[in-house]
Amino acid sequence: MSTALTLARPYARAAVSLAREQGRLSIWSDALGFAAMIAADESVASLLNSPSMSADAAITLLSPEGEVDADFLQFLRVLSANGRLPLLPEIATLFEQARAEAExxxxxxxxxxxxxxxxxxxxxxxxxxxxxxxxxxxxxxxxxxxxxxxxxxxxxxxxxxxxxxxxxxxxxxxxx
The missing domain is CATH 3.40.30 (Glutaredoxin)
Structure with a gap:
């Protein structure tokens, strides 16, 4: 678990920084919460680690319904490219801690x-x-x-x- 938190920390910091700059902490919080909930499901976690799942399919799966922040989608693409999508629950937890501190x-x-x-x-x-x-x-x-x-x-x-x-x-x- 501590390894996952260590790996998630720079991504959470980047997400908080970007969301704060845009004044969209609440929107990112909701989107990250949704993506983390999906990624935490055991069946989805095995899919995210599967080489057969494309990055676009993973991003579609992890994106909330409706209009999604373009920067959030890019954030998911970066996580996917670096093989870090399974870290979404830890990233969301760290994001919420930083958001609470900022607010x-x-x-x-x-x-x-x-x-x-x-x-x-x-x-x-x-x-x-x-x-x-x-x-x-x-x-x-x-x-x-x-x-x-x-x-x-x-x-x-x-x-x-x-x-x-x-x-x-x-x-x-x-x-x-």
Missing amino acids: KIVNVRVTSASAMDAAQVETISTALRRRFGSEIALTQAVDPDLIGGAIIDAGDVVIDGSVRGKLDRLRTTLAQ
């Missing part, structure tokens, strides 16, 4: 013991906006094994306020 958005995943209501989500979002000084893109998950509380994962920052986490820390302290 000053912090992606946060909140895993709670039970479903949160709208007021709780807003309270957490407001506190995180103040802490990070950025907009927050919050996704929620429920894990009853947490017993109570929540875990907030904002990439480099993880706040474990779960009962399970507190019990684990107490167990570690008592064991020492």
Whole structure:
């Protein structure tokens, strides 16, 4: 996986740079997301690695319906020419990280013991906006094994306020 990320990184940087210059980050995000979803399918991945599949057929397969950005199609041609189409899922992931950074958005995943209501989500979002000084893109998950509380994962920052986490820390302290 790390090799794939290493290979994908320069392509993702080029895609972000081109999309940002054109003011089309959102359009590229959608197109890359679509292409990555198709490329991630196991049957398609084997086709992309097949010498019998032409570059034009691969680009047609990976292009979203309707009008497609000409520069995005050229980007797919470059990936095809360099045998890098299977890296589209990693490229899309790196692109989204760079896009969030450029748009000053912090992606946060909140895993709670039970479903949160709208007021709780807003309270957490407001506190995180103040802490990070950025907009927050919050996704929620429920894990009853947490017993109570929540875990907030904002990439480099993880706040474990779960009962399970507190019990684990107490167990570690008592064991020492």
